[in-house]
Amino acid sequence: MRSSVTAVIPARWSLSSGSPKRDPVAGGDGLTCARLGASATLPVTDIPNTFAPVGASRCRALASGLSGRAAALAESTVLGANWAMKITRRRFFGLLSGVAALVGLPAWTYSTKNYSGPLSDHFDGTQFFDPDGVPPKSLRQVLRWQFGPGRQRQAWPEWAASAYADTPPARVNGANVRLSFVGHASWLVQTSGLNILIDPMWSMRASPFAFAGPKRHNDPGISFDALPAIDIALVSHGHYDHLDLATLSDLSAKFSPRVITPLGNDLTMRSADDAIRAEAFDWHQRIELGSGVAVTLVPTRHWTARGLFDRNRALWASFVLETPAGKIYIVCDSGYGDGKHFRHVAQAHGPLRLAILPIGAYEPRWFMRDQHMNPSDAVKALADCGAEQALAHHHGTFQLTDEAIDAPLNALYAALDEAKIPREKFLALKPGQTFEI
Numbered sequence: 192m193r194s195s196v197t198a199v200i201p202a203r204w205s206l207s208s209g210s211p212k213r214d215p216v217a218g219g220d221g222l223t224c225a226r227l228g229a230s231a232t233l234p235v236t237d238i239p240n241t242f243a244p245v246g247a248s249r250c251r252a253l254a255s256g257l258s259g260r261a262a263a264l265a266e267s268t269v270l271g272a273n274w275a276m277k278i279t280r281r282r283f284f285g286l287l288s289g290v291a292a293l294v295g296l297p298a299w300t301y302s303t304k305n306y307s308g309p310l311s312d313h314f315d316g317t318q319f320f321d322p323d324g325v326p327p328k329s330l331r332q333v334l335r336w337q338f339g340p341g342r343q344r345q346a347w348p349e350w351a352a353s354a355y356a357d358t359p360p361a362r363v364n365g366a367n368v369r370l371s372f373v374g375h376a377s378w379l380v381q382t383s384g385l386n387i388l389i390d391p392m393w394s395m396r397a398s399p400f401a402f403a404g405p406k407r408h409n410d411p412g413i414s415f416d417a418l419p420a421i422d423i424a425l426v427s428h429g430h431y432d433h434l435d436l437a438t439l440s441d442l443s444a445k446f447s448p449r450v451i452t453p454l455g456n457d458l459t460m461r462s463a464d465d466a467i468r469a470e471a472f473d474w475h476q477r478i479e480l481g482s483g484v485a486v487t488l489v490p491t492r493h494w495t496a497r498g499l500f501d502r503n504r505a506l507w508a509s510f511v512l513e514t515p516a517g518k519i520y521i522v523c524d525s526g527y528g529d530g531k532h533f534r535h536v537a538q539a540h541g542p543l544r545l546a547i548l549p550i551g552a553y554e555p556r557w558f559m560r561d562q563h564m565n566p567s568d569a570v571k572a573l574a575d576c577g578a579e580q581a582l583a584h585h586h587g588t589f590q591l592t593d594e595a596i597d598a599p600l601n602a603l604y605a606a607l608d609e610a611k612i613p614r615e616k617f618l619a620l621k622p623g624q625t626f627e628i
């Protein structure tokens with residue numbers, strides 16, 4: 192099974208100081224890399240599920256057909272002819288894979304096996320839901336965001352390299368915790384002799400496609416080959432910028448870590464690669480990781496999907512990681528809402544030594560607000576959860592939404608200044624930078 196995964200996932204990049212190199216481990220023959228120019232060919236040799244195994248010509252034909260149908264849909268029922276005119280094939284793939292990564296219409300090539308289990312206050316027998324949240328946006332709203340008038344999508348630089356690269360130690364023994372920011376929502380946490388990855392993502396694109404979708408604007412802060420032996424991976428939910436099957440498959444082949452994830456995502460992982468040692472848990476479950484370290488899954492205001500027909504068929508979560516240096520609250524994707532989830536974590540799990548909070552992927556607000564915080568929300572979330580210290584993530588590597596690459600950081604500083612909170616209390620590391628508690 193593994194070969195079918197690695198063959199269809201975007202090529203990974205290994206860390207380099209200059210232009211990034213394609214990682215030969217991840218790339219199969221003919222796969223394209225994310226810095227593919229618009230005029231380059233697309234010699235795709237294997238595309239999963241509904242496409243497999245087909246060549247590029249069929250892929251293009253399907254793309255054409257589907258984009259045509261999307262245009263027809265837009266023209267006939269949703270948006271009107273002016274908007275439909277703007278839907279090109281390239282934009283259509285970008286739309287599918289981009290929103291598959293986090294926000295709206297998921298891609299059609301992957302559909303998770305359905306979770307089945309007892310009903311709960313957040314599972315109705317078919318879908319998961321947040322009793323305190325709101326459902327994800329509709330197709331009509333996705334199309335309005337992508338193709339509606341007045342969209343202000345800021346351009347990111349083609350490449351925005353970090354000046355840092357980390358080579359972590361093999362282990363960190365004792366009570367200290369060493370956190371290394373890999374980029375986006377990926378972290379390496381080392382403590383008590385354990386090496387733990389959060390939402391490990393080394394692929395070039397946060398997308399089901401090798402040739403389209405949000406791509407990296409900087410290298411991972413740790414080269415995959417420089418990773419120490421990984422014991423555990425925590426995967427928060429199924430969106431492509433968090434659950435990266437290629438990376439999980441490579442990690443499993445090299446280190447065979449435990450993979451802790453919310454209910455249903457284990458099916459996604461194992462159906463792609465049965466070597467992935469996925470273990471699924473519900474909100475509020477606490478899992479011992481060894482050496483006195485434990486993790487609890489906690490509710491978060493978000494959603495998930497990977498295919499057209501699996502919206503909220505798996506669960507999403509944030510994590511509270513218990514370490515000898517204190518508890519670390521890791522929020523990978525979340526809307527703010529009324530702040531209830533953050534206050535609940537403070538009550539149930541406080542005091543918190545550290546909170547890792549998302550500050551990016553938030554514009555336009557009318558679309559993103561319910562499932563993605565902006566920096567101002569993140570500053571409120573920090574106050575709500577009461578953590579001593581915060582670190583920012585989920586910005587600056589993949590352009591998933593409309594804000595500029597530096598907007599989250601500028602807005603974070605403004606929000607901290609306005610709240611009279613020292614900027615040192617909410618740090619934004621660059622990929623490759625580390626922080627110790």
Ligand SMILES: [Zn+2]
Binds near residue numbers: 293430433493
């Ligand atoms: Zn997400």
Ligand SMILES: [Zn+2]
Binds near residue numbers: 292430552
């Ligand atoms: Zn995300």
